[in-house]
Amino acid sequence: MTQAVNRIVWLASEEGIRLASFAAAMPDDPLKRMTALRRLTTADRASAIVEHLTLRRRARQRFPRASSMYFTSTGLDQATVPAVARYHAKLLQGAAAVLDAGCGIGSDLGEIAAFCRVLAVDINEEVIACARLNVANNAEHDIRFLVADVMTMSAHHLSRGGIDALFCDPARRQTADGTTHRVRSASLSSPPLTWLLDAARTFPEVLIKLSPAIPDEELLQFGGTAQFVSYGGQCREALALPNRNHAPFAAVQIFDDGSHEELTALVEAHAGTVSQGNWLYEPDPAAIRAHLVDTLGALTNTHRMVDGIAYLLGEKLVNNPWLTPYRVIEPVACDVRTLRAWQKRHKRRIGVVKSRGATPTPEAMLTRLQDRSLDSSDPVVLVLARGREGVTAVLCEPPTL
Numbered sequence: 001m002t003q004a005v006n007r008i009v010w011l012a013s014e015e016g017i018r019l020a021s022f023a024a025a026m027p028d029d030p031l032k033r034m035t036a037l038r039r040l041t042t043a044d045r046a047s048a049i050v051e052h053l054t055l056r057r058r059a060r061q062r063f064p065r066a067s068s069m070y071f072t073s074t075g076l077d078q079a080t081v082p083a084v085a086r087y088h089a090k091l092l093q094g095a096a097a098v099l100d101a102g103c104g105i106g107s108d109l110g111e112i113a114a115f116c117r118v119l120a121v122d123i124n125e126e127v128i129a130c131a132r133l134n135v136a137n138n139a140e141h142d143i144r145f146l147v148a149d150v151m152t153m154s155a156h157h158l159s160r161g162g163i164d165a166l167f168c169d170p171a172r173r174q175t176a177d178g179t180t181h182r183v184r185s186a187s188l189s190s191p192p193l194t195w196l197l198d199a200a201r202t203f204p205e206v207l208i209k210l211s212p213a214i215p216d217e218e219l220l221q222f223g224g225t226a227q228f229v230s231y232g233g234q235c236r237e238a239l240a241l242p243n244r245n246h247a248p249f250a251a252v253q254i255f256d257d258g259s260h261e262e263l264t265a266l267v268e269a270h271a272g273t274v275s276q277g278n279w280l281y282e283p284d285p286a287a288i289r290a291h292l293v294d295t296l297g298a299l300t301n302t303h304r305m306v307d308g309i310a311y312l313l314g315e316k317l318v319n320n321p322w323l324t325p326y327r328v329i330e331p332v333a334c335d336v337r338t339l340r341a342w343q344k345r346h347k348r349r350i351g352v353v354k355s356r357g358a359t360p361t362p363e364a365m366l367t368r369l370q371d372r373s374l375d376s377s378d379p380v381v382l383v384l385a386r387g388r389e390g391v392t393a394v395l396c397e398p399p400t401l
């Protein structure tokens with residue numbers, strides 16, 4: 001075993017668990033934890049525990065059982081939150097045996113293995129060690145782990161051997177000149193687009209998790225449907241589903257109770273534009289990414305505030321899970337002096353800036369508008385959208401419940 005794997009194994013040992021519990025009970029200060037641990041163990045092991053606890057703290061908001069899980073930094077960054085992992089498993093429920101190509105720390109693995117046999121493959125021994133520990137509590141799982149480069153394995157051989165489904169979450173990070181950055185194009189992922197397309201043609205059921213920023217032309221090469229997944233108000237991923245013959249693009253909202261909502265395009269939907277309305281709507285990011293703003297406009301009798309920009313205006317309050325409503329206060333000039341004067345006159349602070357295509361950035365605009373004399377309660381939302389004729393600005397507020 002490599003040194004990194006030995007470290008994970010030791011962290012899961014009785015001594016590692018005991019020392020981690022001791023350090024976790026201390027104030028969340030890495031230096032103080034390190035100093036205390038150095039009296040009890042080696043510098044390497046003390047450092048491993050401090051790093052381990054830091055990763056668990058980062059993971060708390062995403063994983064309810066983070067305090068008992070094992071992570072690497074990169075593995076955590078790419079790990080799927082439980083609600084979304086359960087949705088992945090639902091999509092693969094009809095399979096008898098799944099190849100999890102690039103299983104990472106096992107965030108999807110445990111959910112998929114609840115329904116079928118899984119061959120879990122990853123080139124990184126350390127994340128495989130984490131995955132083993134993260135799914136170890138369920139003895140009913142039928143999982144075979146394999147440290148290997150999946151690109152050296154024959155998809156056709158695996159298919160003939162009984163694997164009837166592929167789940168793949170390609171690595172989407174590259175390191176150059178000592179700096180690691182995320183990649184958007186599947187051609188730069190690992191496995192790359194060419195391998196993914198070949199594998200997608202091999203198995204009866206395929207689910208490939210990709211960056212939501214992947215170019216449309218790459219997604220369309222898979223055929224079938226591409227779903228953009230929303231969870232917690234964020235567009236988390238794009239799912240290529242080559243064997244599902246629905247609309248090319250769809251949006252899916254996932255909820256913690258296990259339910260989900262799907263939105264697909266209406267044929268020839270066109271929202272049009274209007275210059276004013278009583279309510280402004282911000283579409284869910286997954287609906288925007290799936291090119292479904294016009295569909296939402298057609299479904300809710302709302303219209304774009306600016307042509308080509310994903311804000312909708314309507315006369316009536318619409319209750320739709322894909323739209324966040326704001327009551328329009330008034331249109332304003334996109335001018336800092338005018339906006340500061342508005343704040344003084346109405347004694348209300350602009351506390352949120354939302355912008356599409358406009359400059360400066362929301363953070364920069366908030367800094368320019370800051371007025372410490374104003375009450376921080378009851379903040380106003382400033383919405384900016386750049387069109388052909390300049391920036392349209394609207395002041396609005398959330399609806400009163």
